[in-house]
Amino acid sequence: MFIGRTNELVVLDTLWQQKPTSCILLYGNRFVGKTTLITEFCKGKKTVFFSALPSIYDDNLTAFSKALFSCIAPALFSPPALQDFDTVLQNIQIFSQKEPTVLVIDDFSNLYHCHPDFLRLLANVLEQKQPVSKLMVILADSSNSFMEKTVMSSQSPLYGIYDTSLRISGLSYRDCSQFFPLYSPEENAIIYGMTGGVPLYLELLDSGADLKTNIMNAFFTRHACFSEFPTLILKQELRELTIYHAIFSSIISGSCRLSEIADRVHLETGLCVKYLKALTTMGLIKKETPVASKDQKKSYYTISDLMFRFYYRFVPDNKSHITSGRIFLSYLTLIEDYIPEYMEQVLLDIVKEYFLHYDHHLVFEINQIGSYWSKSSTDHIDLLATDMTNTYGLFGTVNYSGGRPMDISDLQALIEKSKVVTTIEHRCYCLVNRSGFTNVLINKAAEDGVILLTLPQLYHET
Structure with missing residues (x-):
């Protein structure tokens, strides 16, 4: 069941209807539903869907060629690998003159890292603007920093060529509630407060179970389904995870101003700013300043990703209880009693x-x-x-x-x-x-x- 994303679909549909050639950059953290959104948009459209591999040039060229032929010649038993990426793009453009086509490159950073010149090749194709072609290119990736600092930068070959960028985050709190139609507004608010509306997290929960069961299974069993997500997401773009974990712990404990975080994590203020900027770019934390005030000295940091916020509020302090299984006996006093404060x-x-x-x-x-x-x-x-x-x-x-x-x-x-x-x-x-x-x-x-x-x-x- 596809839920939400009305505004994003309107943007994609409008470009598809109005422009013969278009390019969209679509990005956001892992699990927010980028591929699901693209799949929904591509229904009923001829689509070349290529998921780039974290591998070498030749492997990606072979996979891209297969993706092309599975679209334009699905009956072909053993599709050949084309000689280079420029040839693949030219074939897609020629095919788009016969039939309107969407080209999707998912995990685009994998392709870029094995062949940085691909952006220039793609820019050349988009600039040709063949009058009889109908081609939409969607580049998708989970690395916010890569998309913003490389693909969207003023030095990028696509600068001034791509039509729009869509940064995808969790579903709205109302859309989130559609996953749990039997829950009360209060229960749905708590679900939103521990998932941030991220579709994968919502799908991992059981809409037929009670709220406590879902909370326990998500965070507080030995094999809790959410327990690995923070580290998994951080590893995708960052190193020195110990420092980042310490920053989250500092913020959630109330030491959330720059000087307080730097002291807590034992970093020079200037170096601490770099770590905070990395987390801000990923959309995991944000800097808050008072509305109607220009005094930046009053600012502080909060954890903006609600799954991260819930995790760091409740899991690290109760790790021993979780590992030993004693959390089932002390859930009321260690978790449930503090949820209203968290909310x-x-x-x-x-x-x-x-x-x-x-x-x-x-x-x-x-x-x-x-x-x-x-x-x-x-x-x-x-x-x-x-x-x-x-x-x-x-x-x-x-x-x-x-x-x-x-x-x-x-x-x-x-x-x-x-x-x-x-x-x-x-x-x-x-x-x-x-x-x-x-x-x-x-x-x-x-x-x-x-x-x-x-x-x-x-x-x-x-």
């Missing part, structure tokens, strides 16, 4: 996604969304979204673990806190609470235009 940040992520993609309340277009904080801990505002000019703003309080309905005092506290941000002229307010709201607050919110949201409403349920 505070996840709920904030969900709320930000809601206002960016699903909300119809706001009268302004969001330019920046995040949190606000200053040197004073009392000035922290969970949610702040502003327009391009910082004259319109949405202030919000987001609560998952409070365990009580919000009341008038929570709204008053938010309004008072918001006064610290003086640049916003037009203000609106939002309260998000897993435990709902008192009737008095509901009536007051209706009068004053305050947005109240619970998990069922975030998941579009009433």
Whole structure:
């Protein structure tokens, strides 16, 4: 069952319909569903699909030739290996003049590393723009740094030639919930909080099992299906994994500013920045700065990949219990009791996604969304979204673990806190609470235009 990716399919379909020759760069971390998306788009289209091998020139040339002939001459029993990659590309272009064709090269970095000149050959084919041909080229890879720093760089032969790039991440929290139609919004939020909407992770879980069983099988058994993923993903692009593991541990423990991370990992600040940039490029961490503030000194790092965040929050500290099997006896006190605290940040992520993609309340277009904080801990505002000019703003309080309905005092506290941000002229307010709201607050919110949201409403349920 194919779920989500509506926007990406629209981009691909539009280029396919409007341009005789096009090139798309499609990339993202492993397991996010790049190949599944490409396969869905290619349904009903003549497709040369080549998965490049981590091998030498000759092996890739043979495999590419086979992929070509399996498309243009599928009945051929023993297809020959063409003499070079230029010949393969020329044959594909000739075939595309007879029938509209999609050329997909998956794991493209493997081909580039054995034959760097391939980019120039491909650029020559794309620039020819044969008037009677219909050819779309999709280059896909799991290395974000390779695609951004090599294929998309200003020095690349494809620079100015490729039509668009699509960086693929996990599914939205709403699309994620379609994998578990019997789960409640709260249970689906937790599933999202431990998978980040990555399709492979979702498929490895059992939609017929209860939430605890899925959490245990994913992270807390000796052969947990998610336990190897962090190291596997890091190994693809990075070395010195011990340092990267230490950085994740530092961030999840609360030592998340640059100086704190450098001290915790025992690195010079300048060297630490390089490691942090590598993780940022991979989309595993991100640098947070307060919305409506230009003070970079207030910034800190968070783990943006939710599977990594869940893993480093719960697995390393409980490794002995997991290995010995004692985690089954202590799951309640070591894991379950701390999930509400963990879900505070996840709920904030969900709320930000809601206002960016699903909300119809706001009268302004969001330019920046995040949190606000200053040197004073009392000035922290969970949610702040502003327009391009910082004259319109949405202030919000987001609560998952409070365990009580919000009341008038929570709204008053938010309004008072918001006064610290003086640049916003037009203000609106939002309260998000897993435990709902008192009737008095509901009536007051209706009068004053305050947005109240619970998990069922975030998941579009009433």
